[in-house]
Amino acid sequence: MKDYQAYLIDLDGTVYAGSKRYPAAKRFVERLQAVGTAFKFVTNNTTKLPVDVVANLADNHDIYVTTDNVYTAGLATADFLDQRAGDGDRTVYVVGEIGLRQALMAKGFTVDEEHPRYVVVGLDSDVTYEKFAKAILAIRSGSTFIGTNSDSNIPKARGLMPGAGALVDLVRYATQTSPIFVGKPEPIILQNSLAQLGVAPQDALMVGDNYQTDILAGIHAGVDTLLAYTGVSTPEQVAQETIQPTYTVSSLDHWDLEVGPRE
Amino acid sequence: MKDYQAYLIDLDGTVYAGSKRYPAAKRFVERLQAVGTAFKFVTNNTTKLPVDVVANLADNHDIYVTTDNVYTAGLATADFLDQRAGDGDRTVYVVGEIGLRQALMAKGFTVDEEHPRYVVVGLDSDVTYEKFAKAILAIRSGSTFIGTNSDSNIPKARGLMPGAGALVDLVRYATQTSPIFVGKPEPIILQNSLAQLGVAPQDALMVGDNYQTDILAGIHAGVDTLLAYTGVSTPEQVAQETIQPTYTVSSLDHWDLEVGPRE
Structure with a gap:
């Protein structure tokens, strides 16, 4: 496995399911924080402000990050238009x-x-x-x-x-x-977040539960992908796809930051 | 030309254009009324009541008909669901x-x-x-x-x-x-209006300005069609279509109820 310099992580279905906590995801984020690996939550949400995403993670999921760890499709759209205009x-x-x-x-x-x-x-x-x-x-x-x-x-x-x-x-x-x-499965949102992190696509890993958005966005952006079967996509559905995720796990507990999937 | 027993006639683009009067359409309706040929205005409008369609024709276009002459996609949808339920x-x-x-x-x-x-x-x-x-x-x-x-x-x-x-x-x-x-270009709205008139599809003529709605509805319902180039469709566009209208005219003045197109 590569030594990924940055993780791009989906939220709903990957880190939580609405109000339902995913303890393995909390442990995953804390392991990233413990070793100091850069990460951003990359979400198609455009209704919330980053500060509200941070507050929701803290208040409802006991996960503590800063707004620098959040990149919404709202921000990505503004950055895209900023460059274009x-x-x-x-x-x-x-x-x-x-x-x-x-x-x-x-x-x-x-x-x-x-x-x-x-x-x-x-x-x-x-x-x-x-x-x-x-x-x-x-x-x-x-x-x-x-x-x-x-x-x-x-x-x-x-x-x-x-x-x-x-x-x-x-x-x-x-x-x-x-x-x-702009949002997933388009590559723009991933490209922008990697530019902010100063990390090349080949040195990042996109983590998500939805093949059609998270994994395809990674594929389109040339970013390796980790599909966690904790939300939308099922192994049966993903088996039908021509291009497979780089890695799959049934729980983020099974992802070793230094080794890869352990299942 | 067949001796058509009933005319199904589109409104906007055929009998008027918004608030703009089409004198030839008024004369056409009056000719139908003079010889006592059955007709219905068949419109995709679902926001107005038939009584309001009648009032608009009278007040703004000097055309005088009854609600029996009006069949909207609203009525057609209700009749379709009535049969289905x-x-x-x-x-x-x-x-x-x-x-x-x-x-x-x-x-x-x-x-x-x-x-x-x-x-x-x-x-x-x-x-x-x-x-x-x-x-x-x-x-x-x-x-x-x-x-x-x-x-x-x-x-x-x-x-x-x-x-x-x-x-x-x-x-x-x-x-x-x-x-x-239910509405044009689907055949349901035409089939329902013909059933109310007691006229078979092969004995009716659909009159309209829009190939994609009026004329296709006639084709789908097995009803002959008269395209009046007074609204949406142009001769250049219609020339591209595989199935042509039965007749075309540049003005409804050029349609003779007993002879057919005169141009």
């Missing part, structure tokens, strides 16, 4: 919540509801027909269409609720325009 | 406006927000994340998924706004379930 037009119309909005504002983007340079669509539990209409009219008038991530659903206590990808897909259907996606 | 469960969850809601209530359907037998999604300018969530949770729990129509957009003064099909597509994406569509 350069010295140019930084107007944006946003369908999304505070995690996305604040990340964009922090990069100097300002809202233009009628003639924005970019339209960014993410999860928004206050979405309305009017918000969709503004996004669609702008994209049809030439604004660049960005989707934070393509997740079809988000798991909640009530069941599988509409995900960011569903909102994006409404806009895609009504504009007949495909968006640029 | 039979003596069974008539609970429904509706994302839609009054035209759809009242049509369903008139057929004895009642709303169940949690465990409906059917989920019906149509255009709803008051749609919210919560409405989408209820629809998606129900379909994922086994409710049958009905879409009133697949139109990607509706033309408004502001531009091309999100159509019913866009709302349906969000639900499709989040449930990974394809809906049953």
Whole structure:
């Protein structure tokens, strides 16, 4: 096994399941901290601020990290647009919540509801027909269409609720325009987080429970992958895939930081 | 040319364009009325009541018909579910406006927000994340998924706004379930309107401006078609289609009820 310099780690399904604690994941994070290996939680969440992700981990899962350990698709979208906009037009119309909005504002983007340079669509539990209409009219008038991530659903206590990808897909259907996606399984979010860590893709490991998002993101970014069978994906499903994860474990307790999988 | 016993006629783009009058369409309707040929306006609209469609034609377009001359996708959806439900469960969850809601209530359907037998999604300018969530949770729990129509957009003064099909597509994406569509280009709406008229498909003519909805609906229902180049479709676009309309005219003035096209 390689001596990985950085771990990129999914959250829901990997470190916890909603409010349910994963003690093996807590031990895994503490082992990384004990040896001083860099890590970031890389999540498709765009509704929360990094400080809220940190608070949730501390308050509900007894896991203690800093905001430097958190990279959301909201932050990744803002960083992506920051690079893309350069010295140019930084107007944006946003369908999304505070995690996305604040990340964009922090990069100097300002809202233009009628003639924005970019339209960014993410999860928004206050979405309305009017918000969709503004996004669609702008994209049809030439604004660049960005989707934070393509997740079809988000798991909640009530069941599988509409995900960011569903909102994006409404806009895609009504504009007949495909968006640029930033979140997993696209490589952008991983590339950005590795750039912040100063670690090359071949020296990092992406850890997650979902083949279709976490593992594919690693594959697309040229990052080795560790699939933990603690959430969405099952061994039967993954057996059907052409490209296999680099490693698989049934529990993060079975991942030895110096040796690899022990099962 | 056949002696058509009934005409099925699209509205927007064929009989008027928003608030713009089409004098040739008014003359066409009056010619049908003069010779006593049966006709119905067959529209994918589900937001208006038939009485409002009649009032709009009278007040804004000087065209005088009765509600018997109007068949909306709202009515067609209610008739379709009426037949499908039979003596069974008539609970429904509706994302839609009054035209759809009242049509369903008139057929004895009642709303169940949690465990409906059917989920019906149509255009709803008051749609919210919560409405989408209820629809998606129900379909994922086994409710049958009905879409009133697949139109990607509706033309408004502001531009091309999100159509019913866009709302349906969000639900499709989040449930990974394809809906049953009722409106044009599906044949159901034409079949129902012909059944009400007591006219066989081969004795009717579908008149419209949009190849992708009006003409395809006729083709799917085995009904001859007359494409009027007064709205969406252009001769250049239609030339690319494998199956051509039965007839085309540049104006409904050029359609002779006894002879056919005169151009």
